[in-house]
Amino acid sequence: MLLTRIALAGEGGQGVQSVAEIIAEAAFNEGKQTIYIPNFGIEQRGGVSIAFIQVSDTRIGAPKFDKADVIVALSDRSIARTAVFSDNNTLFVYDSASQVNQEDFPKEARKIIGIPAIETANDELHPRVFNIIIMGAVLGLSKVVSFTAAKDALVYKLGHKFANDADLKELNFKALEIGRQLGEKALQKEGEVNA
Amino acid sequence: MEKIVEGSTRAFLTGNETIAWASLVAGAEFMFGYPITPQNEIMHYWTRLAPKYGRGFLQTEDEISAGFTVCGAVQGGKKAFTATAGPGNVLMQEPFGMAEAMRLPMVAIIQQRGGPSSGTVIYSQQEVNLTTFGGNGEGYRIVYSTASHQELYDYTIKAFNTAWTYRFPTFILGDGYQAKMREPLELYDPQEKGITLAESFPLVGLPGVIGENRQPQHLNNIYSLEEELYEKVMTFSAVFEKISPEIVEYEEDSCEGADIILISHGVVSRAARDAMLILRSQGIKAGYFRPVTLRPFPDEALKKVILQSNAKKALIAESSYGQLTRLIKQSIYGETINIDTLYKPGVGIVDYDIINKVKSIL
Numbered sequence: 001m002l003l004t005r006i007a008l009a010g011e012g013g014q015g016v017q018s019v020a021e022i023i024a025e026a027a028f029n030e031g032k033q034t035i036y037i038p039n040f041g042i043e044q045r046g047g048v049s050i051a052f053i054q055v056s057d058t059r060i061g062a063p064k065f066d067k068a069d070v071i072v073a074l075s076d077r078s079i080a081r082t083a084v085f086s087d088n089n090t091l092f093v094y095d096s097a098s099q100v101n102q103e104d105f106p107k108e109a110r111k112i113i114g115i116p117a118i119e120t121a122n123d124e125l126h127p128r129v130f131n132i133i134i135m136g137a138v139l140g141l142s143k144v145v146s147f148t149a150a151k152d153a154l155v156y157k158l159g160h161k162f163a164n165d166a167d168l169k170e171l172n173f174k175a176l177e178i179g180r181q182l183g184e185k186a187l188q189k190e191g192e193v194n195a
Numbered sequence: 196m197e198k199i200v201e202g203s204t205r206a207f208l209t210g211n212e213t214i215a216w217a218s219l220v221a222g223a224e225f226m227f228g229y230p231i232t233p234q235n236e237i238m239h240y241w242t243r244l245a246p247k248y249g250r251g252f253l254q255t256e257d258e259i260s261a262g263f264t265v266c267g268a269v270q271g272g273k274k275a276f277t278a279t280a281g282p283g284n285v286l287m288q289e290p291f292g293m294a295e296a297m298r299l300p301m302v303a304i305i306q307q308r309g310g311p312s313s314g315t316v317i318y319s320q321q322e323v324n325l326t327t328f329g330g331n332g333e334g335y336r337i338v339y340s341t342a343s344h345q346e347l348y349d350y351t352i353k354a355f356n357t358a359w360t361y362r363f364p365t366f367i368l369g370d371g372y373q374a375k376m377r378e379p380l381e382l383y384d385p386q387e388k389g390i391t392l393a394e395s396f397p398l399v400g401l402p403g404v405i406g407e408n409r410q411p412q413h414l415n416n417i418y419s420l421e422e423e424l425y426e427k428v429m430t431f432s433a434v435f436e437k438i439s440p441e442i443v444e445y446e447e448d449s450c451e452g453a454d455i456i457l458i459s460h461g462v463v464s465r466a467a468r469d470a471m472l473i474l475r476s477q478g479i480k481a482g483y484f485r486p487v488t489l490r491p492f493p494d495e496a497l498k499k500v501i502l503q504s505n506a507k508k509a510l511i512a513e514s515s516y517g518q519l520t521r522l523i524k525q526s527i528y529g530e531t532i533n534i535d536t537l538y539k540p541g542v543g544i545v546d547y548d549i550i551n552k553v554k555s556i557l
Binding site: 021024028033034035036037038039060061062063065066067 | 372373378466469544548
């Protein structure tokens with residue numbers, strides 16, 4: 001697998017850092033080289049929070065990158081904020097419920113894809129698993145880690161919560177699966193086969 | 196000492212966690228600290244780990260006292276350390292100066308953030324001047340600039356050994372990215388790897404009776420006579436110059452026959468190495484040089500590399516505005532190689548930045 005670079009961005013509290021950590025942990029457990037770095041400036045006290053993930057089979061260089069393969073922007077503001085990381089090879093994903101000015105979208109992208117993550121979470125599942133739908137979507141879009149490894153890492157991270165609530169575990173797994181399908185569907189629309 | 200890491204374990208940690216583990220396996224007995232981003236989690240992890248292994252921690256009222264309490268602990272023969280960043284690094288220069296004056300084997304971890312003043316809490320390479328030459332007067336210290344979590348682990352262990360072997364204050368110069376990012380590394384027990392841990396020893400309260408069977412131990416940081424100070428500084432400089440060849444470390448790759456040598460340190464060297472490989476694959480003969488010790492600086496090695504490479508140009512890349520360049524220029528005085536620079540103070544540098552710069556100057 002070549003180097004895959006993913007940027008996840010959202011408002012503080014949307015859980016992008018948790019999701020990034022779980023994905024990176026899953027990649028590590030699969031024996032891959034991986035770097036996860038949060039942006040941890042004072043914007044974490046109210047502003048756009050960005051997580052940078054890189055996964056590769058070989059040694060990874062700089063901890064941050066200028067252009068991403070996949071960008072997931074979960075809030076209105078984070079779309080404008082992450083547009084700079086997009087170029088012609090980038091899948092730029094946003095929540096279709098976002099209220100966005102057209103000029104905030106990246107000028108260059110392989111494809112700009114809206115997925116109904118917030119709507120799906122609210123209508124079909126539960127708002128609290130919104131970020132897990134996003135995590136599933138990242139897997140569907142990038143195949144950066146296997147679904148099994150992602151599930152294991154999710155259990156490892158949230159096991160203490162699942163222990164007292166079996167339904168919560170099922171809810172999370174369901175969210176992950178639905179997210180994956182959303183991601184895969186978005187790619188199919190593009191008529192592309194995943195690497 | 197109780198085994199902390201059995202055999203060798205692959206782990207996925209932040210740099211700050213890595214340093215706490217490395218200090219533990221290096222036999223550090225006490226940490227004194229005061230919180231500042233981005234080094235906080237070194238303290239957090241240490242306070243979680245230390246009680247399990249009989250080690251100690253004290254949060255002092257500020258960085259000045261954190262530094263001085265380390266000075267005290269090492270005089271009592273304890274392997275002690277601290278960690279700081281940015282404005283905290285400024286405050287700690289006074290105790291670091293005492294450590295230089297008394298040749299105290301203290302260890303300090305610096306996780307560089309942006310400046311001047313409070314700057315950013317994020318990242319920079321702007322604390323090179325301060326960490327290498329921040330003392331008043333002319334004291335001697337050893338500074339390792341790391342580039343990966345494996346190195347944070349390896350060199351933190353080494354820092355305690357260097358400090359207690361040579362009796363000079365020793366620094367790990369990391370940065371906010373290294374502090375906060377997660378990446379895989381191998382944790383190991385140093386002794387199982389054949390690394391001997393240097394013994395600590397008290398510098399005061401020694402056995403015997405002064406005047407009867409031993410000389411007094413003079414650990415001075417102040418002198419009445421200018422001649423006394425002169426003697427001390429001259430002695431320290433002679434000692435430091437003598438031991439420098441044993442301490443100095445660097446990395447070099449593909450410099451022979453190169454047209455341009457990329458010079459960087461710390462986390463930027465990761466991008467520089469990638470840039471070198473990509474440029475080579477595109478037919479541009481780039482070489483790579485990285486000082487690991489910023490003090491003592493690998494003067495002779497760099498001069499030799501320049502001489503043997505026949506390169507006409509060097510490109511210095513740093514997340515600061517000329518702090519590494521200053522070290523390099525004084526180190527290679529007399530060489531005629533052209534120096535170009537890529538300065539991005541307080542922000543990261545990726546391979547792409549370096550490649551573009553190289554193409555614009557070749």
